[in-house]
Amino acid sequence: MNDSRTTGDRRLGGKCLCGAISYAVADEFRYAANCHCSDCRRATGPAFKPFAGIESHKLRITGGADRMMIFGDESNHDARCSLCGSLLYSTVRDGAFVHIAMGTLVDDPTIRPSEHIFVGSKAPWFTITDDLPQYDRHVVPAGPSSAQE
Ligand SMILES: [Zn+2]
Ligand SMILES: [Zn+2]
Numbered sequence: 001m002n003d004s005r006t007t008g009d010r011r012l013g014g015k016c017l018c019g020a021i022s023y024a025v026a027d028e029f030r031y032a033a034n035c036h037c038s039d040c041r042r043a044t045g046p047a048f049k050p051f052a053g054i055e056s057h058k059l060r061i062t063g064g065a066d067r068m069m070i071f072g073d074e075s076n077h078d079a080r081c082s083l084c085g086s087l088l089y090s091t092v093r094d095g096a097f098v099h100i101a102m103g104t105l106v107d108d109p110t111i112r113p114s115e116h117i118f119v120g121s122k123a124p125w126f127t128i129t130d131d132l133p134q135y136d137r138h139v140v141p142a143g144p145s146s147a148q149e
Contacts, residue, residue, distance in 0.1 A: 012107040013062075014100065016086035021064035023088065025100060029054045029111040032102065033138065036126075037118035043078055043087055044101065047126035050113045051099040053140070056091065059098050093140075 010027040032052035040049035061068070069082035075095035079088050090099045102109070116128055117138040128134065 010110075012105055012109055014088065014105045014107075016064075016081035016084050016088055016104060018081060018084035018086075020067045020083050021081045021086075021088060022062045024060050024062050025054060025105075026058040027107075027110050028058060029100075029109060030097075031140065032109075032111045032113045033115045033117045034113045034132070035117050035138070036122040038121050040118075041123060044103075047123045048116070050102040051090070052102055052109060052111055052113075053092075053097050053099050056095060056098050059089065059100070 011024045012027050013022065013024055015022040029052040032050065034048045034050050036048045040051075041047065043049070064081070067082050069080045071078040071080065072091075076090075076092060078090045080086060081088065086104060087101045088104050089101060091097075092099055102113070113132070115132050116122075116134040118136065119128070119134045120136045122128070
């Protein structure tokens, strides 16, 4: 009778490479995209970063919070494991949202990246071969939460 999958509050687990830090996030992402900006490439290493955006309060660090390494300021930063260096998420939009690095999810989210963004800064050695729309910027979709901005 307490099946969370039917009540809409399914939670997803995630963790860093070494396992020191783990988190739980609601399976309620507002958007997901593959970001080709040069910052995301340098922060992660690959040609682009798949990320999923959600309100910050729907993310909870469930283990190893004392191991967290912050790069940036208090309300806009990348959060990494200080031991293995994994980028777990970025806090954005003045702290209102987090962008989960989807590669750190353990569970399969409902959402899928629906677009390529910042393709103007795409790595020249990488060719996008799927049919997802491509944009030069990230346009955050309007939604119930957009009125809070
Ligand atoms: Zn780690
Ligand atoms: Zn980016």
